[in-house]
Amino acid sequence: MKEKHRSMKQYKTRSKKIDIASKNLIIFMTTIVILILTILISFILYKSVNFFKEFSFFKFIFSGDWSPGKDGASDSSYGIGRIIASTLMMLLISLIFAIPLTIFSSLFITEYLSGRLKKFVILFIQLLAGIPSVVFGLFAIDQIGPMFVKMGAPTGANMMTASLTLSFMALPTMIALSINAIEAVPEGHKYASLALGMTKERTTFSVVLVSASPKIVTAIITGIARIVGETMAVILIAGNSTRGLNVDDGFTGFLFSSIKTLAGTIGLEMLENNGSIHESSLYAIGLVLFFVVIIINLLIMAIGNISNSNRNRHKKNKKFASIGYNKNYTYNSHKLDVLVQTNTESRFRKKVHSTVLRAFMISSTAIIIGFISWILITVIANGLINFNYYSFVEITGQRSGIFALLLTTILLVVSTIIIAIPLSLFIALYLAEYAHKDSKFAKIIRFCINVLASTPSIVFGVFGLSLFVTAMGLPMSIFAASLTMTIVIMPTMITSFEDSITSVPTLYKEAAYGMGMSKSGVMFKVVIPNSLKGFMTTVILSVSRIIGESAPVYLTLGTAVRMPSDGFFSSGATLTTEIYMLASEGSTAELLGTAYQIAFVAILLVLGLIILSRYISNKLDPLHKNVTWKSKFINLYNSIFKFHYRAWFKKLFKNIRRKFKKLFRTISYKNIRIYYKNSRIRKKVIKDIIKDAKGPRKTN
Incomplete structure (x- = not known):
């Protein structure tokens, strides 16, 4: 009996030590990540100081002439007023396309589609999200640009080409968040509206849309961050002229202006700057972008707080107007x-109203599906037409071929995931299991994570170039690029990991505690195993993000196509950076053919990852464990033939x-x-x- 009591006491002591060690490890890793984020912000501020010693902030913002020269040159001017105006106008035109498509398609998908058709449309939109941005740029150069040239544009690279392309690039994020907001509207609101005699369409727009509008506005603001921060695709399709908006050639000339954006300026000039002042001015532009992102996140928080305060407002504060009816009035039955x-x-009126709204919803969804089909068919068809086995061995003018690009991309993915998963998991565990809900420290961490999640990737690329390559002396390599990409994907992974952890039912944890399990035991034996489905989906989508990113990789890995013979310390190019290089070099048939072939390989890779994520999700779902491949094949055969x-x-x-x-x-x-x-x-x-x-x- 004494031995049993002693062993029980030893077990409790050991469990307590493990709990303390686990907690300390999680807090330590969280501190490291917070330190990295602090260094990121401080580094950008530090690199911008040299510029602001020479030029005033207001002159930098409001002056319109951007013509950097060598240090000490008298004709140098650093004004981003025209660049800011061009960026804002491009954003406005993109939102004119994106907002109606987002609202109408989200409502149609959520309220009118069901079953397999709804899943198919959502999967199609996810394909749009998985297409790398440089593939959008390549497609816009080849298809959208010539379309606007026929309408009177002097060149295919102009503001309208960039705006239309960016609107469709932002749509997947905006639609996904809007669908979540619409599905969160209580069913009772819809049933009450229908019971009062309102039509399905009027209920959708007057009740469902109004109830979900705060979160839809948040989705639109998130899309704004995506549009403002895009770099490599904009460099390819915006024209990159420092003249700004063309107001001399009428409305057509204005729409087809050749413009340069804030993020595009950094991407174009960072590796080829004219000296320390020019480099510091580019960091100052990055600082401006960072402040824009902070303002966007503050707006999201403000909208969320306003919606919560309106929802929780007490009924006694509501004032109702009365018109003082005559109590002796008897209704006239004839009237x-x-x-x-x-x-x-x-x-x-109801019929006309319903018909018009339904037509808008159907046409918006059809436009999105049509655009996705257009880009996929174009890339796949051109990739197959220009398919050449020799390109896998050697691309014209380079040392190696597509196989080297693919191998470099895989090594970058592996090294990034190895670093990012433990860091993201530890912070997610701290926020979900250890941090108090009302803790100011946890709120600050979440706000910083949200800011970094919407920060343009070019800012991370500049940070990685300056810290890992210049300051730490690492060569431009897969390892330096993986450290940079870790910071890029970590905010999204932390948020997704935390959502997966908090979605584990509380009853599971209570049952584990009731059986005498320790805090660490509950985490590693209950919480994490039941969160694996969300973890795997997040990791696969993060891999897709790594493959699709080009701006940070372009600055920290290099652009030369070569075999990674030095392992993780090899320099080179990935699939997306080589697409950018080929598209920016010219529009000859040979270059475009090779670029489409690489884009075809990249899309196949991303498509395979999306299918793999869905397969793993179904495999880890207990409702789908009994579904065999044979039954799936039989169902597919019956549905087709x-x-x-x-x-x-x-x-x-x-x-x-x-x-x-x-x-x-x-x-x-x-x-x-x-x-x-x-x-x-x-x-x-x-x-x-x-x-x-x-x-x-x-x-x-």
């Missing part, structure tokens, strides 16, 4: 009968014909006359009822 008889006007296509198309055309007949009958001349007549009668009757209800005015 009410007239209102009922003329209800045709209300039905006609045993589907009654003829009956389906016959039913589809019959429904379309019936809808059109109903529409033409509704908008016929006879019904419009009835609508106009009833509208006048209803207005007169309602006016008389309100006048009678108020009663005669009292006179002194």
Whole structure:
């Protein structure tokens, strides 16, 4: 008995020591990451100081002439006013395209689609999110730019090309967050609206959209950060002229201006600067971008606080207006009968309103799916047409070929993931399991993580170039690029890991504690195993982000195509950086063909990762464990080869014909006359009822 008691005491002591060691390790790793983030901000401030010693901040912001020269040159000028104006105008045009498409498509996907069709559309939009930005740039150079040239643009690289391309690049993030916001609207709101006689479309826009609007605004602001921070694609398609917006050649000349953006200026000039002042001015632009991101995150927090305060406002503070009805008033049944008889006007308006809104929603979703199909078909077709086995061995003008690019990309992914996973996991465990919900320290950490998650990747690239390559003396290599990419993907991984940990049911933890398990035991034996599904999905999506990034890799790894013979200390180029180099060198058929071939390989890689993430999610889901490959193949075979296509198309055309007949009958001349007549009668009757209800005015 004494031995049993002694062993139990030793077990508790050992568990307590393990808990303390685990907690200290998590706090230590969290401190390291916070220190890295502090160094990032401090380093950018420090590198900007030299510039602001020579030039005032207001002159830098509001002056429009940007023509850097060598240090001490009298003709040098550092004003980013025109660049800021060009960036904001490009952002505005992008939002004009992106916001309606986001709202209409999100509502249609959430409220009107269900089952397999909804999953298919969401998967299609996820494909758009997985396409690397330089592939968008290549596609815009080859397809969108020539389209605007036919409309009167002097060149294919202009503000409209950049704006349209960036709007579709921001759509996946905006739509995904908007769908989450719409799905969070309580079902009771919709049922109550439908019970009051409102149509499906009016309920969708007047109830669902209004309820989800604060979070949709947050999604749009997140998309703004994506548009402002894009670098490499903008360099390819915006024109890069320092003249700014063209206001001399009319409206067409204005829209097709050749512009340079804030992030694009850093990417273009960082590796080829004219001296310390020029380099410091580029860091100052990075500081401006960083402040823009902070303002965006503060706006998101403010919108969230406003929505919460409106939701929690007490009913007694609400003021209702009254019009003082006459209690002795007796309703005139004849007037009410007239209102009922003329209800045709209300039905006609509802039909037209519903038809118009439904058309907007369907067309918006069709535009997005059509654009995704356009870019995928273009890249795949051109990749297959220009497919050449020799390019895998050696690209024209380079030492190696696509195989070397693929190997360098894989080594970059492996080294980045090895560093990023433990750091992100430890911080997520601290925020989810150790930090108090109302702790100011935890709130500061979360705010910093959100700021870094929306910081343009070019800022991280500049930081990695200056700290890891210049200050620490590391060569431009896979290792330096992986350290930089770790900082790029870590904020998103931390947030996703924390969401996966907090989604573990509390009952699991309580049951584990009830069985005598320690804090560390619960974490490593209950919390983490039940979060593996979310962890694996996050890791695979982070791998896709690493493959798609080009700005940080371009600055810290290099651009020469070569085999990574020195392992993780090899310099070289990845798939995306080589696409950028080929697209920026010119638009000859040979260069574009090779670029499309590399883009085809990159998209296949990203598509494989998306399929792998879905497979792992289904494999770790207990509801799908009994589904075998044989049953999946049989279901796929039946859905393709045993589907009654003829009956389906016959039913589809019959429904379309019936809808059109109903529409033409509704908008016929006879019904419009009835609508106009009833509208006048209803207005007169309602006016008389309100006048009678108020009663005669009292006179002194």
